Each structure stands twice: as structure tokens, then as C-alpha cells.
Amino acid sequence: MQVVEEPESAKSREEFAIEVRDLRREYVTRSFFGKSSKVTEALAGVTFDVKKGELFGLIGPNGAGKTTTIKILTTLLTPTSGRAFVMGLDVNRQIYEIRKRIGIVFGGERGLYNRVTAVENMKYFSDLYGVDPGISRKRIPELIHLVGLEGRENDKVEKYSRGMKQRLHIAKALVNDPELVFLDEPTIGLDPAGARDIREMIREMEKWGKTILLTTHYMFEADELCRRIAVISKGKIVALDTPSGLKKLVKDISVVELQTYGATESFVEKLKSLNDVIRVVADLDSERQFVKIQTPNAADVLTKVTQVADGVKIIDKSIKEPTLEDAYLRLVEE
Amino acid sequence: MVLSAKNFVADPQFVIPCIIAPFIFTMVSLFFIVSSSSNNVGASALLAAVLGGGLMGVWGTTVYGSANSIGFDRWNGTMEATLAAPSPLIWIVLGRVLWNTFIGVINGFIVLGIGMTWFRVGVGLLNPGLFVLATILTYVSMSSFGLMLSTVYVLSRKGGFIENSMEIPVYIATGTSFAVALLPFYALPISFIIGPTWGIEAIKRAAVGTAYAYGPLLPTGYWTDIAFMLVATLAYFALSFILFQRVETIAKKNGTIEEY
Ligand SMILES: Nc1ncnc2c1ncn2[C@@H]1O[C@H](COP(=O)(O)OP(=O)(O)OP(=O)(O)O)[C@@H](O)[C@H]1O
Numbered sequence: 001m002q003v004v005e006e007p008e009s010a011k012s013r014e015e016f017a018i019e020v021r022d023l024r025r026e027y028v029t030r031s032f033f034g035k036s037s038k039v040t041e042a043l044a045g046v047t048f049d050v051k052k053g054e055l056f057g058l059i060g061p062n063g064a065g066k067t068t069t070i071k072i073l074t075t076l077l078t079p080t081s082g083r084a085f086v087m088g089l090d091v092n093r094q095i096y097e098i099r100k101r102i103g104i105v106f107g108g109e110r111g112l113y114n115r116v117t118a119v120e121n122m123k124y125f126s127d128l129y130g131v132d133p134g135i136s137r138k139r140i141p142e143l144i145h146l147v148g149l150e151g152r153e154n155d156k157v158e159k160y161s162r163g164m165k166q167r168l169h170i171a172k173a174l175v176n177d178p179e180l181v182f183l184d185e186p187t188i189g190l191d192p193a194g195a196r197d198i199r200e201m202i203r204e205m206e207k208w209g210k211t212i213l214l215t216t217h218y219m220f221e222a223d224e225l226c227r228r229i230a231v232i233s234k235g236k237i238v239a240l241d242t243p244s245g246l247k248k249l250v251k252d253i254s255v256v257e258l259q260t261y262g263a264t265e266s267f268v269e270k271l272k273s274l275n276d277v278i279r280v281v282a283d284l285d286s287e288r289q290f291v292k293i294q295t296p297n298a299a300d301v302l303t304k305v306t307q308v309a310d311g312v313k314i315i316d317k318s319i320k321e322p323t324l325e326d327a328y329l330r331l332v333e334e
Numbered sequence: 335m336v337l338s339a340k341n342f343v344a345d346p347q348f349v350i351p352c353i354i355a356p357f358i359f360t361m362v363s364l365f366f367i368v369s370s371s372s373n374n375v376g377a378s379a380l381l382a383a384v385l386g387g388g389l390m391g392v393w394g395t396t397v398y399g400s401a402n403s404i405g406f407d408r409w410n411g412t413m414e415a416t417l418a419a420p421s422p423l424i425w426i427v428l429g430r431v432l433w434n435t436f437i438g439v440i441n442g443f444i445v446l447g448i449g450m451t452w453f454r455v456g457v458g459l460l461n462p463g464l465f466v467l468a469t470i471l472t473y474v475s476m477s478s479f480g481l482m483l484s485t486v487y488v489l490s491r492k493g494g495f496i497e498n499s500m501e502i503p504v505y506i507a508t509g510t511s512f513a514v515a516l517l518p519f520y521a522l523p524i525s526f527i528i529g530p531t532w533g534i535e536a537i538k539r540a541a542v543g544t545a546y547a548y549g550p551l552l553p554t555g556y557w558t559d560i561a562f563m564l565v566a567t568l569a570y571f572a573l574s575f576i577l578f579q580r581v582e583t584i585a586k587k588n589g590t591i592e593e594y
Pocket residue numbers: 027028029040041042060061062063064065066067068069588589590
């Protein structure tokens with residue numbers, strides 16, 4: 001008896017929502033008169049898969065190529081080379097089939113019609129996505145409920161707060177009941193409560209079985225939400241693992257956390273020059289400062305901190321397990 | 335689907351540029367036309383003048399509104415969201431253009447009505463049937479012209495200068511088409527490739543016959559006018575189709591679609 005092996009694409013079609021193979025994208029920016037041109041390599045060969053139903057994170061510094069990746073996968077941008085499949089469909093050729101089955105949320109305020117109501121926005125996008133009016137009549141109130149905009153759904157969007165707009169963005173992205181949702185920095189610029197609400201909605205969407213690709217600059221958010229995370233830096237994926245897998249990369253270090261009063265740049269410099277200190281992350285802007293010191297030798301560093309304090313008041317000090325942020329910093333700075 | 339955009343074109347911020355401004359403009363030009371042809375004011379001449387004013391209103395609304403339907407998205411930051419939808423852009427824009435032109439036609443009729451009452455012009459249309467047909471076809475033709483025009487707005491570079499320099503030809507073109515459509519005796523070659531010019535001829539012919547006082551008619555007949563217009567309209571649609579395809583490809587290649 002002959003066993004016919006299933007072709008890879010057919011198999012992956014069942015298993016993967018996103019398949020990306022050696023994806024590259026260059027941007028050519030011409031100078032004003034088109035004489036000289038500058039080439040930016042936004043993606044330098046990216047490969048990864050996202051399973052169906054998975055909540056997948058894409059994290060990386062500014063300009064790493066996250067948005068570029070999302071734009072290619074959402075068929076808004078043509079890759080320079082490489083291949084990408086969404087629900088088994090080719091992003092270069094099956095554009096409209098893909099668009100029907102995905103939802104997109106770009107962070108920031110843009111993308112809504114401000115002079116009309118939330119419901120009118122959603123009706124409009126339902127029409128653009130070819131949703132049957134009978135279905136959208138039922139679905140729109142459900143989505144308004146999901147994002148907690150009941151009572152305000154007939155107000156004009158221009159009267160909305162930043163957080164309400166963002167919730168409407170999410171509702172809007174779901175008008176076509178997409179299988180796959182792209183969220184590009186969905187919590188950017190929101191207050192902590194607003195961001196938490198959005199995270200709740202993302203979890204809810206995951207429960208509904210939707211595949212989600214999320215980008216964020218907040219490490220705790222990625223850690224809290226994502227099943228797997230790809231770290232992208234300068235157009236390349238430098239790590240891809242579960243949050244705990246990524247944290248294992250820094251299990252050789254611990255973090256000394258200080259809460260100080262009156263800390264300055266020179267204090268940070270002194271900390272950096274201590275033995276065994278790998279990295280110091282300090283937020284000096286507020287009245288009380290939070291300083292994190294990565295080190296393989298926390299006990300030692302902890303005692304030395306007081307010696308270099310020199311007038312800086314140390315309110316609180318403790319040794320913590322490394323977080324995703326520590327792993328991330330190591331990955332993107334190396 | 336095609337009408338999906340109507341809510342947004344009916345948006346209050348469209349009312350001023352699309353309805354009120356052409357309306358005022360039209361009323362002013364009506365006074366101008368009527369006073370300048372005062373030495374021989376027959377009923378049909380007045381009707382022609384009022385009709386001309388109404389058509390100007392339609393034309394202005396179409397051109398301005400169509401071009402802006404995309405410019406508006408760019409300015410409003412909804413360009414990307416609109417482009418991301420699974421409807422080909424040409425259909426979305428066509429929906430808006432049809433709606434804009436429709437508002438233009440309504441606007442034209444309002445102007446026509448006011449003009450008729452104001453200047454006490456009788457409603458004696460020479461051939462109501464042909465008038466309606468020519469009006470509908472001109473409506474379609476103007477829409478196709480607006481559709482073609484709007485492609486210019488889909489693409490735009492980062493620099494405000496380049497964007498502005500792309501807008502200027504559009505405004506010049508629209509200004510020119512105003513002139514040629516209203517004053518055919520200039521007989522610029524360009525007027526012959528603008529479909530609605532023929533439609534406007536046909537409308538005037540059906541309304542007042544070979545009337546004078548409002549520019550001499552081209553040496554053609556009603557059906558010739560209609561035929562010319564249909565050819566031009568089909569050409570516009572074909573060209574729009576090609577242009578939209580190119581525009582979408584270029585936009586995706588450059589990655590500049592969201593800039594404004
Ligand atoms: N339209 C464009 N033209 C030219 N260069 C671009 C364009 N869009 C992005 N780039 C460049 O490509 C690189 C990747 O940008 P991208 O927006 O994908 O980064 P990102 O990871 O989303 O960053 P951020 O966290 O700031 O959103 C950057 O160097 C950026 O400057």
C-alpha cells in the first residue's frame with residue numbers, strides 16, 4: 001500500500017493562521033528632487049508561524065519592523081521578497097479573500113469617522129466588508145456591548161475619550177467576525193484603566209477562538225497575554241518562545257530594584273560601574289525614582305548600592321526574579 | 335455596497351463645499367447671465383440661463399465632491415482603514431461619486447427651481463422625455479469623470495508641496511471644465527473629450543431647442559451629442575479602472591497610502 005504524503009501547504013492550512021517565510025521589505029525614500037535615494041531595510045528575512053487560535057506577540061524596539069510585518073500580512077504592503085500566507089492564502093495574490101477574514105486595529109486615534117456616531121461607523125465598515133445587513137444589525141449591538149460602549153453608541157465619535165475611541169476601534173475590527181485579528185499597539189496612549197479594559201477584551205476575543213497577533217511596547221502586557229512571543233530587532237527575529245521560555249534566557253541574573261529619592265544621572269553612572277552590574281534601567285523623571293539593576297550577583301550589588309548612594313536616599317530595595325523586560329532588553333541590545 | 339459611503343458624504347462637513355458654495359456661486363452667475371443678456375430676454379433664453387446655472391451647480395458639486403471624497407479620507411486618517419477593506423477601492427469611490435453627483439443634481443434642480451421662480455421663467459420644456467434621458471446620462475457621465483479625477487487623490491507623497499502641486503492640476507482641470515461646459519463657443523479641444531459637455535448640449539437642446547443667448551450650440555444634433563457622451567463616459571470608466579488598479583499597486587509598493 002502506498003502512503004501519499006500530504007503536501008505541506010494543505011497540512012499547514014489546517015494548523016496555521018499565519019506562515020511567514022524569509023520575508024523582506026525595503027523602503028526606498030527619495031530625496032526631494034528624486035536625485036538621491038535612501039534604502040531602509042525594514043524586514044531582513046523574517047520567518048515565523050502563528051497557530052490557529054493562538055494569541056501571538058510581536059515585540060521589539062521602535063523601527064524594528066512590527067508594523068511593516070502587520071501591513072504585509074494585512075495585504076496593505078507588498079513584500080520585497082519572501083512569502084507570507086494568512087489562513088493559507090497568499091498575501092500577494094489572494095488579497096480580497098484574506099481581507100474578508102481578518103480584522104485590524106492600529107493604535108492611535110486615526111481610522112474612525114469623527115463626525116458620525118459609533119453605530120454609523122460600524123455600519124459603514126460592515127458595508128465595506130460586505131457583511132449581510134441582517135447579520136450586522138444583530139452583531140453591531142453585541143460588539144458595542146463587548147467593548148462597553150452601550151449608552152454612548154449614538155453619540156458622535158468626536159465626543160469620545162481616547163479610551164472610548166480605542167474600544168470602538170476594536171469593535172470596528174470585529175464587524176466581519178474575523179478569524180484573525182491584528183492588533184498593532186492597541187493600548188498605546190491609554191491610561192492604566194483603559195489599557196486594562198482593552199486587555200480584558202483581547203482575552204475575551206481569545207476565548208472566542210480568534211487568532212490574535214499583538215504588538216506592544218509594554219512587556220508586562222505581552223507577558224500577561226501572549227502564549228508565544230517573537231522578539232524582533234532591526235528587521236530580524238532574535239528570539240521566539242513562550243514568555244517563560246524567554247525569561248529563562250536571563251535566569252542567570254536577578255534584578256535589584258531600588259526606590260530612591262534624589263537619584264541623578266551620576267548615581268546611575270556609579271551603579272553601572274559597579275562589579276557584576278550588567279545593565280541599569282532608571283526612570284529619573286518622577287519625584288521618586290525606580291532603578292533596576294541586572295546582575296548575576298544580587299546580594300553583593302545590594303550591599304554596594306548603599307556605599308555609592310552619596311546623598312541619594314534609598315527608600316526601598318529588593319531582589320526580584322528577572323521579568324520579560326529583562327530578557328527583552330538583553331535580546332534587543334545584543 | 336455602492337451606496338455604502340452615502341452616510342459619510344452626507345456628513346455635515348460636506349454640506350458647505352458641496353451644496354452651499356456651489357449654490358451661492360450659481361445664484362451669482364445667474365444674475366450675471368441674466369443681466370448680461372438683458373437686451374433680448376425671451377422665455378427660452380431665460381430658461382437656458384437658469385438651466386446653465388443649475389448645471390454649473392451640479393458640475394461643481396461633482397468635481398469638488400468626488401475629488402474630495404478621497405482627499406477627505408486622507409485628511410481624516412481613514413485612508414488606511416478604507417483601503418484595508420475587501421471591497422475594491424474603485425467601488426467605494428464610485429459609490430461616493432454617484433452620491434456626490436446625485437447631491438449635485440438635486441442642488442441643480444433646487445437652483446433651477448429658485449431661478450425659475452425668481453426670474454419668472456415658464457416651465458415650458460421643449461421635450462421633457464429627452465430632457466430626462468439627457469439628464470440621467472449626463473449624471474452618469476459626470477460621475478465617471480469624477481471617478482477618474484479622484485484617482486489623483488489616492489496617491490500622495492509625504493511633502494505638502496508635492497501634494498499641493500498634485501492638487502493644482504486638478505483644480506485647473508476642474509476650472510477649465512467649468513468654462514468649457516458653460517461657454518462652448520470657446521470651442522477648446524478639451525471640451526470635446528469631456529463627456530458632460532455633450533450631455534449639457536443635449537440637455538439644452540431638449541429643453542429649449544437651438545436656443546441662443548447662452549452660447550451657440552455645437553453643430554450637432556441631440557442623438558449625436560448623446561453618442562459622443564456615451565463614448566466619452568465608457569472611456570472614462572475604462573480609464574478609471576486601469577488607473578485604480580495602478581494606483582492600488584503603486585500605493586502598496588510605496589507603502590505611502592496612509593500619509594497625508
Ligand atoms: N513608509 C515608509 N517609508 C520609509 N521608511 C519606512 C516607512 N515605514 C516604515 N519605514 C521604516 O521601516 C522601519 C520599520 O518600521 P516599522 O514601522 O515597521 O517599525 P515598528 O516596529 O512598527 O516600530 P514602532 O514600534 O515605532 O511602531 C523603520 O526604520 C521605519 O523608519
